[in-house]
Amino acid sequence: MDLSQIVPNIVKLLQQYWQVFLLEGVANTLKLTAIAVLFGVILGTLVAMAKMCRFKAVRFMIGVYIEVIRGTPILLQLYIFYFVLSNVFSFLPLTPFMWVALALCINSSAYVSEVIRAGIQAVDKGQTEAARSLGLSGRQAMTRIVLPQAVRNILPALGNEFIMMLKETSLASTFFLGDLMTSYLLVGGATYLRFEALIIVGVIYLCLTFPLSKVVAAFERRMARGTAD
Amino acid sequence: MKLKKILALLLALCLIVTAAAACGEGKKGEKLKVATSPDFAPMAFVDTSKQGQEQYVGFDMMLARYIAEEMGMELEIMPMSFDACTTAVSMGTVDMAISGFSWKQDREDGFNLSDFYYPGDNESDQVVIVRKEDEGKYTSAGDFNGVKVGAQTSSLQESLCQEQLPGCEIVVVGDLGTALLQLKKGDFDAMAVAKGQADVFMSNDPDVALSGFQFEVDDKYTANVIVMKKGNDDLTKQVNDILKKAYDSGVYGEWYDEAKEMAMSATAQEVTIEDESSSGEDGAEDGSSQLESE
Structure with a gap:
């Protein structure tokens, strides 16, 4: 394989298609990720609360939800949402982009709910007991004592979830939704310079995830500071 | 008690309205939905300088536009991976898939296939x-x-x-x-x-x-087919008539040349750009020096 052509080819592709990679690809990838994580966190919080509620039936149902979502490949979920659910709920005015975004939100919610639940349950039980013995109500103990400590466990993990999701949005390229991986398919498909397009997309993904992971790491350090133990 | 009745009535009304709206939506199918995998020049690919539906170009896309026009419907191209195209047809998400499909026995078994169409020397050679x-x-x-x-x-x-x-x-x-x-x-x-x-x-x-x-190459393999849902015979017949009309009017060769031209110009432009910026193409040194000068 002649490697000497790769750099000139990459330059060629960048000259002609930089908008496709940067304006379209990066923008859509970030958009999908932001939507998925934002609604994933909102939904995930609700799911986590339901998972810890006192009704056994609800706990069971939520357990099934989490297991099904986490136990099946995300690509399969995209197919189900895109083909099956969009057929069943065809009266909803959702675009293909929204269906895939919805699938990513649901997927994200299952993972986020476990992060939140684990974060809350990792707070020592003694904290709740101490708060209760000082006369705080159950709700007060939760919102004033347990949650502030749980946030310290949860936030860095959420950052990691964001990075994971950023990479998982590449699956949206199955339906050519304009994310970075779609840029690769389009440019590679039109020019057959697939390897070069792959390298470009790979570098862009790294440029996105590397600073993010640094931010998360810094955050983790910041959160670890001031722990009592 | 009265309040409950009114509430129930209101709810029922809501249901009827949404159901009616849903029905209306379903019947509004003036759109011809076509699945394609636009990563396959010169049959179906994307012209990145264009936006929206316009950006899907290539032989198959010209054919899709022709079919939609003949049927008097608005074309909606739904891009997806090649595997997903057939899934979309069998799920009813799209009306047909036009993506350089060639004839195969298992495709014949699982779907309604159109008559052959001939994208120039793409398949025949x-x-x-x-x-x-x-x-x-x-x-x-x-x-x-x-x-x-x-x-x-x-x-x-x-x-x-x-x-x-x-x-x-x-x-x-x-x-x-x-x-x-x-x-x-x-x-x-x-x-x-x-x-x-x-x-x-x-x-x-x-x-x-x-x-x-x-x-x-056997004649059977020299052409492409359009994939439609099994049992959708009316549509298949309609499509076959349109294909015959297209074949008789001799537009295939024209389309194919145009599509191929487009696919090649996707990089031809770049070559001229590169020729201007660097004279030699061989050697990694050339490439890297070019990078530095950018």
Whole structure:
């Protein structure tokens, strides 16, 4: 394989298609990720609360939800949402982009709910007991004592979830939704310079995830500071 | 009690309204939905300088526009991966898939297929490409004895290799772009492709060339079909009539030339740009110096 052509080819592709990679690809990838994580966190919080509620039936149902979502490949979920659910709920005015975004939100919610639940349950039980013995109500103990400590466990993990999701949005390229991986398919498909397009997309993904992971790491350090133990 | 009744009535009304709205939505199917995998120049690919539905170009897209126009419907192209195209048809998400499908028995069994359409020499000529330095090395079937030949999985090319190059060792590959890399890397020494693809490959890549060997292709394989849902005979008949009209008016050749032109200009422009910025193309030094000057 002649490697000497790769750099000139990459330059060629960048000259002609930089908008496709940067304006379209990066923008859509970030958009999908932001939507998925934002609604994933909102939904995930609700799911986590339901998972810890006192009704056994609800706990069971939520357990099934989490297991099904986490136990099946995300690509399969995209197919189900895109083909099956969009057929069943065809009266909803959702675009293909929204269906895939919805699938990513649901997927994200299952993972986020476990992060939140684990974060809350990792707070020592003694904290709740101490708060209760000082006369705080159950709700007060939760919102004033347990949650502030749980946030310290949860936030860095959420950052990691964001990075994971950023990479998982590449699956949206199955339906050519304009994310970075779609840029690769389009440019590679039109020019057959697939390897070069792959390298470009790979570098862009790294440029996105590397600073993010640094931010998360810094955050983790910041959160670890001031722990009592 | 009264309040409850009113509430129930209101709820029922809501239900009826949404149901009616849903029905209306379903019947509004003035759109012809077509699935395609736009990563397959010159049949279906994306012109990145355009936006929205306009950006899908290539032979199959011209055909899709023609069909929609003949049917008096608005065309909606839904891009998805090649595997997903057939899923979309069987799920009813789209009305048909036009994505360079060739005729195959299992496709015939699972779907309604249209009559054949003829995208120029894209399918009718099936060739073998090799690395530039091997040009002219393999010209007859016998030359391929013991040679590794790449072919896309469950493709026409794979069965052609089995039939007409009995001495060769077939290496099954997933997608053509990756296979091209493998050929250049030396994973195999030759690769069976449709002529249309070979032309696009060669226009972009000076490292590959035609081997000089060409398969003999049965008429059945020389054309493409449109995939529709099993049992959708009305649509199939309608499409077949339109295909016949297109064939009779002789537009296929024109479309194909135009599509191929577009596919090649996707990189032809770049070549001129590169010729201006650097005179030599060989040698990594050239490439890196060019990078620095950017």
